[in-house]
Amino acid sequence: xAGAVFGLVLLLVLTRPRRLNEALATLTGxxxxxxxxxxxxxxxxxxxxxxxxLLLFLVGLMLTAGxxxxxxxFDAAAALAARxxxxxxxxxxxxxxxxGALVTAFLSNDATALILTPVVYTLTTRLRLxxxxxxxxxxxxADTASLTLPVSNPVNVLISDSLQLNLVAYAxxxxxxxxxxxxxxxxxxxxxxxxxxxQRFEPSRALQPPRTRAEQRLFRLTTGGxxxxxxxxxxxxxxxxxxGLVAIAGSALLAGLAAxxxxxxxxxxxxxxxxxxxxxxxxxxxxxxxxxxxxxxxGLVSLLLGFAxxxxxxxAAGLLGAAVGSNVLNNLPASLVLISGAHAARLPESLLRPxxxxxxxxADIGPNxxxxxxxxxxxxxxxxxxxxxxxxxxxxxxxxxxxxPAVLLTAGIALAVSFR
Amino acid sequence: xxxxxxxVSEVGAGPELxxxxxxxxxxxxxxxxxxxxxxGARGDMELIRGRFLGRPLPGHRLRDxxxxxRDAATSILAEAATVAERLGAGCETWLxxxxxxxxxxxxxxxxxxxxxxxxxxxxxxxLRPGPHSLGSTARFVVDHSPVPVLLLRREGRGRRASAxxxxxxxx
Numbered sequence: 001x002a003g004a005v006f007g008l009v010l011l012l013v014l015t016r017p018r019r020l021n022e023a024l025a026t027l028t029g030x031x032x033x034x035x036x037x038x039x040x041x042x043x044x045x046x047x048x049x050x051x052x053x054l055l056l057f058l059v060g061l062m063l064t065a066g067x068x069x070x071x072x073x074f075d076a077a078a079a080l081a082a083r084x085x086x087x088x089x090x091x092x093x094x095x096x097x098x099x100g101a102l103v104t105a106f107l108s109n110d111a112t113a114l115i116l117t118p119v120v121y122t123l124t125t126r127l128r129l130x131x132x133x134x135x136x137x138x139x140x141x142a143d144t145a146s147l148t149l150p151v152s153n154p155v156n157v158l159i160s161d162s163l164q165l166n167l168v169a170y171a172x173x174x175x176x177x178x179x180x181x182x183x184x185x186x187x188x189x190x191x192x193x194x195x196x197x198x199q200r201f202e203p204s205r206a207l208q209p210p211r212t213r214a215e216q217r218l219f220r221l222t223t224g225g226x227x228x229x230x231x232x233x234x235x236x237x238x239x240x241x242x243x244g245l246v247a248i249a250g251s252a253l254l255a256g257l258a259a260x261x262x263x264x265x266x267x268x269x270x271x272x273x274x275x276x277x278x279x280x281x282x283x284x285x286x287x288x289x290x291x292x293x294x295x296x297x298x299g300l301v302s303l304l305l306g307f308a309x310x311x312x313x314x315x316a317a318g319l320l321g322a323a324v325g326s327n328v329l330n331n332l333p334a335s336l337v338l339i340s341g342a343h344a345a346r347l348p349e350s351l352l353r354p355x356x357x358x359x360x361x362x363a364d365i366g367p368n369x370x371x372x373x374x375x376x377x378x379x380x381x382x383x384x385x386x387x388x389x390x391x392x393x394x395x396x397x398x399x400x401x402x403x404x405p406a407v408l409l410t411a412g413i414a415l416a417v418s419f420r
Numbered sequence: 421x422x423x424x425x426x427x428v429s430e431v432g433a434g435p436e437l438x439x440x441x442x443x444x445x446x447x448x449x450x451x452x453x454x455x456x457x458x459x460g461a462r463g464d465m466e467l468i469r470g471r472f473l474g475r476p477l478p479g480h481r482l483r484d485x486x487x488x489x490r491d492a493a494t495s496i497l498a499e500a501a502t503v504a505e506r507l508g509a510g511c512e513t514w515l516x517x518x519x520x521x522x523x524x525x526x527x528x529x530x531x532x533x534x535x536x537x538x539x540x541x542x543x544x545x546x547l548r549p550g551p552h553s554l555g556s557t558a559r560f561v562v563d564h565s566p567v568p569v570l571l572l573r574r575e576g577r578g579r580r581a582s583a584x585x586x587x588x589x590x591x
Contacts, residue, residue: 022473110472117468118481121461125488128430128496130542131461139468268480276474330471367471396464 026283060247066272301341318358323366521560
């Protein structure tokens with residue numbers, strides 16, 4: 001029964017009849033579980049309380065990214081990439097990969113995909129370069145580089161919390177995988193877009209109007225604040241201190257610095273904040289808990305691990321399961337189901353960690369296979385058939401299919417080797 | 421007096437355009453230099469945002485993007501007009517926004533154009549005659565144009581455009 005409610009909610013989220021709000025769908029589903037007695041209020045409360053770190057992290061992340069954007073941080077990063085490329089399209093792509101990987105590592109994949117992408121589009125338009133390779137670069141690196149640190153993707157916070165990993169253990173398994181994945185991704189892009197990237201550009205076309213003294217001050221303070229936040233994330237991951245608290249404290253620091261320089265713009269920050277996301281995740285957490293109680297998630301994980309007896313094969317099973325799940329559903333519900341199942345199935349310690357870290361890699365990189373890592377957009381594309389979208393969406397899938405399996409394989413091999 | 425519609429791509433006026441203008445008999449005709457701001461990339465960004473719920477492109481970003489697109493388009497058309505003037509052709513410019521092939525055909529269908537001049541592929545793409553040798557914009561224009569289309573093929577990267585183009589009669 002709980003499985004049926006979960007399935008129905010997923011179907012609603014995927015098809016979005018009458019542009020139904022996703023948060024409304026998952027929260028209504030969760031309410032149905034409570035009303036049907038499939039989840040007790042106490043279980044619901046303890047599930048949400050158990051994930052306070054994730055929810056706080058999401059809030060802190062959105063606020064930090066919004067404050068950094070309002071201070072001009074992303075525009076400055078893109079301008080730096082343009083300057084360092086010295087007129088070469090190829091070097092610009094590599095510079096954008098580098099900026100994207102750093103932003104993703106410390107500010108998460110959301111910041112890169114949502115904020116850096118339009119900034120890079122504006123830049124390449126001014127430089128009169130074909131925009132698609134660069135748009136794809138920021139979108140892809142947002143996912144590929146999101147293995148780097150526990151803060152680089154909300155999925156990582158979930159999984160490293162559930163495994164109680166500190167940064168040393170995390171990096172021991174995933175840092176090399178992340179670096180290799182980004183390198184393979186960048187290399188394949190250079191190859192696939194070699195013709196578009198032959199073009200040179202005139203760097204002066206991207207010149208920005210000079211900042212006022214107050215804007216300059218806000219930018220410098222914010223950049224300093226972001227440096228501190230990055231250090232705090234590393235220190236907190238080492239000590240296994242809750243990352244949600246660091247994210248909230250970091251956004252408070254940036255807001256304080258902006259207020260100090262007289263440049264706090266609440267409206268600009270609010271544009272990056274989404275209650276829908278928080279509602280959607282809360283509803284999902286409850287729905288997955290309800291399904292977990294029926295034993296379905298444990299059954300699914302046991303099925304996935306059918307023949308996996310070694311850490312390397314468990315990692316491969318997790319990676320494939322999460323990559324497929326991320327493309328059929330979305331990476332958050334897919335990884336929640338796998339985490340719940342792995343713990344409920346009481347996997348031995350020797351398989352639990354490789355399976356979940358494999359799932360992490362699959363849920364982080366997997367979304368690159370289809371435009372947004374979910375069937376919903378594909379359905380939406382078919383339904384709406386917006387002009388202009390069709391050609392690029394097809395190209396998106398083409399690039400995704402050519403690049404993502406190689407990147408997943410690279411990360412998977414590096415991860416499997418780390419368990420030897 | 422009828423005009424020759426010349427499609428100017430986002431890379432602007434290159435040797436292709438010069439060759440095109442030189443190869444068309446200009447006497448008595450006006451050139452209509454047309455450039456379309458392709459809004460497909462905005463759609464792509466919306467598509468990407470679909471995964472991160474509840475955060476549409478913020479207003480200030482849309483304004484930045486719009487300004488960058490208009491600035492680039494204006495300078496592209498100004499450069500093309502300079503080339504046309506150098507060749508002694510009278511010209512007008514036209515700036516549209518949308519899906520380039522569709523907008524060019526709509527402009528031509530509005531009357532007053534006797535010919536569309538367009539590059540077979542974006543300038544950065546490799547020229548390989550045969551199936552799929554047309555880019556999506558040229559393909560759409562060839563398929564839907566109500567007037568003849570002069571399709572420009574380049575001989576290869578770095579060389580001047582050739583003037584041995586065919587003039588397929590549309591419809």
